[in-house]
Amino acid sequence: MTWLDRQSFLGEASDDILAGLTVGLVGLGGGGSHLAQQLAHVGVGGFVLVDGDTISLTNLNRLIGGHFADIRRNTRKVDIAERLIKGVNPRARIEKHFKEWQEAADSLKLCDAIISSVDSVRGKDELEGFSRRFLIPFIDQGMDVHHLEETGEYLVAGQVVLSGPGTPCLRCLGIVTEEALEEEGRTYGDAGSKPQVVWPNGVLASTAVGLLMQLVTPWHRNPVDSACLEYDANLNTMLESERFRRRAGKPCPHYDAKDLGDPTFDIRKLPQQVSAHAKPGKPAPAELRPLLILTRMFRWLGKHPNSRM
Amino acid sequence: MRVIAKIRGGLLDHVRRDLARPQAFAHERVGFLTACVAAVPHGVLLAIRDYLPVADGDYEPDPHVGARIGSSAMRKATQAAYRPPLALVHIHSHGGCGEPRFSPVDLRSADEFAPGFFGPMPRMPHGLIVLSNDSAHGLLWHDSGRKPVRISDFVRVGAPYKRSWGTA
Numbered sequence: 001m002t003w004l005d006r007q008s009f010l011g012e013a014s015d016d017i018l019a020g021l022t023v024g025l026v027g028l029g030g031g032g033s034h035l036a037q038q039l040a041h042v043g044v045g046g047f048v049l050v051d052g053d054t055i056s057l058t059n060l061n062r063l064i065g066g067h068f069a070d071i072r073r074n075t076r077k078v079d080i081a082e083r084l085i086k087g088v089n090p091r092a093r094i095e096k097h098f099k100e101w102q103e104a105a106d107s108l109k110l111c112d113a114i115i116s117s118v119d120s121v122r123g124k125d126e127l128e129g130f131s132r133r134f135l136i137p138f139i140d141q142g143m144d145v146h147h148l149e150e151t152g153e154y155l156v157a158g159q160v161v162l163s164g165p166g167t168p169c170l171r172c173l174g175i176v177t178e179e180a181l182e183e184e185g186r187t188y189g190d191a192g193s194k195p196q197v198v199w200p201n202g203v204l205a206s207t208a209v210g211l212l213m214q215l216v217t218p219w220h221r222n223p224v225d226s227a228c229l230e231y232d233a234n235l236n237t238m239l240e241s242e243r244f245r246r247r248a249g250k251p252c253p254h255y256d257a258k259d260l261g262d263p264t265f266d267i268r269k270l271p272q273q274v275s276a277h278a279k280p281g282k283p284a285p286a287e288l289r290p291l292l293i294l295t296r297m298f299r300w301l302g303k304h305p306n307s308r309m
Numbered sequence: 310m311r312v313i314a315k316i317r318g319g320l321l322d323h324v325r326r327d328l329a330r331p332q333a334f335a336h337e338r339v340g341f342l343t344a345c346v347a348a349v350p351h352g353v354l355l356a357i358r359d360y361l362p363v364a365d366g367d368y369e370p371d372p373h374v375g376a377r378i379g380s381s382a383m384r385k386a387t388q389a390a391y392r393p394p395l396a397l398v399h400i401h402s403h404g405g406c407g408e409p410r411f412s413p414v415d416l417r418s419a420d421e422f423a424p425g426f427f428g429p430m431p432r433m434p435h436g437l438i439v440l441s442n443d444s445a446h447g448l449l450w451h452d453s454g455r456k457p458v459r460i461s462d463f464v465r466v467g468a469p470y471k472r473s474w475g476t477a
Contacts, residue, residue: 109349135315135356135466215470223468260356261345266432
């Protein structure tokens with residue numbers, strides 16, 4: 001018996017799949033802390049934790065794993081997430097980055113998925129672009145509390161988006177807009193304290209974890225590589241976005257699916273220490289059919305008039 | 310050294326379908342992948358961008374080998390990877406299940422053609438991949454004068470996401 005026996009329905013090899021997975025969590029406040037906890041419980045083995053902030057008193061209403069004593073200690077959010085994960089799975093592989101995500105880009109490139117809980121629209125936009133460039137499934141979650149002037153009510157709402165190469169992006173879905181970017185630029189550093197509360201973050205994080213599970217384990221018969229689910233906490237509903245329904249299956253006009261990798265890459269500048277040789281694979285069994293390509297064509301390549309750049 | 314090869318699931322399915330098509334006289338089909346590259350800690354990432362099948366007219370009859378392709382196929386592949394500079398990866402399938410291996414002839418011929426790709430695309434690594442029906446194996450050359458390194462990780466991106474180049 002193992003600690004994951006009760007979730008064997010996720011599929012025959014799901015324990016190994018999840019243990020081998022590395023998930024990047026960018027933002028470890030109210031949303032990201034839920035993710036850290038749930039992903040640890042479900043058996044994800046590797047984490048790249050990114051947050052450049054420490055816990056403050058007003059985080060305690062929603063930061064899962066945060067203790068009152070952490071306020072006095074000014075504990076880093078990445079350390080709280082690590083404590084939370086290690087408390088469930090002491091063998092988890094954890095890399096912590098107490099910095100902006102751009103400074104952790106090398107580690108994030110190696111992630112099997114990146115889940116964003118960043119507040120800023122620009123942050124979401126840039127992180128999605130990064131994920132697409134390196135063919136990394138990207139999940140974004142966000143919530144807001146809106147005061148409705150007419151009725152005096154508060155509308156608590158949010159969304160979870162699963163985005164992958166070629167699928168509708170945050171711009172397609174109207175989450176990243178030029179207006180929102182401009183507004184954010186104007187009010188930068190003057191955002192004040194946005195209202196936040198624990199349970200919508202939990203609902204959104206659980207939905208994000210569910211989207212990741214259906215993507216990576218054999219549990220789901222018809223997994224999807226893109227989704228946009230909208231949460232209305234006033235009505236207690238989680239529905240597929242109407243805008244997503246209209247865009248699904250159509251090519252994303254904002255990201256060219258062929259814009260990948262690092263356009264400035266030059267193998268000749270790669271440090272020598274990363275290019276240690278490996279032995280080629282063993283020769284194939286005799287029954288495997290051989291491949292032969294004409295030697296003269298390789299000579300031709302060497303003589304190609306445009307062979308120097 | 311770590312070498313990660315990532316491909317969109319739909320593109321991988323397309324490659325497999327193309328390579329599985331019978332050819333008039335060759336025993337197997339071959340093709341080329343183009344890839345964008347990025348440095349990652351202790352290695353490189355190949356983000357597969359496109360697939361270039363070898364046209365029927367570019368095969369040459371040879372009963373002694375699985376497939377023989379001519380100069381036109383090599384020229385087309387090189388042109389596809391020339392601007393912007395991309396990594397060029399020869400791909401074919403041996404069928405069957407489990408991790409495939411290159412035949413001695415595969416390795417011998419790759420030792421000759423892979424270094425040739427560095428003439429027109431010296432900024433990029435180039436390689437060779439063989440598929441089985443549920444797995445893959447590959448080599449990557451860093452420059453024309455050195456031995457290749459093994460592709461350590463194959464990742465299929467999409468639904469489902471898999472840390473292998475198996476089928477959906």
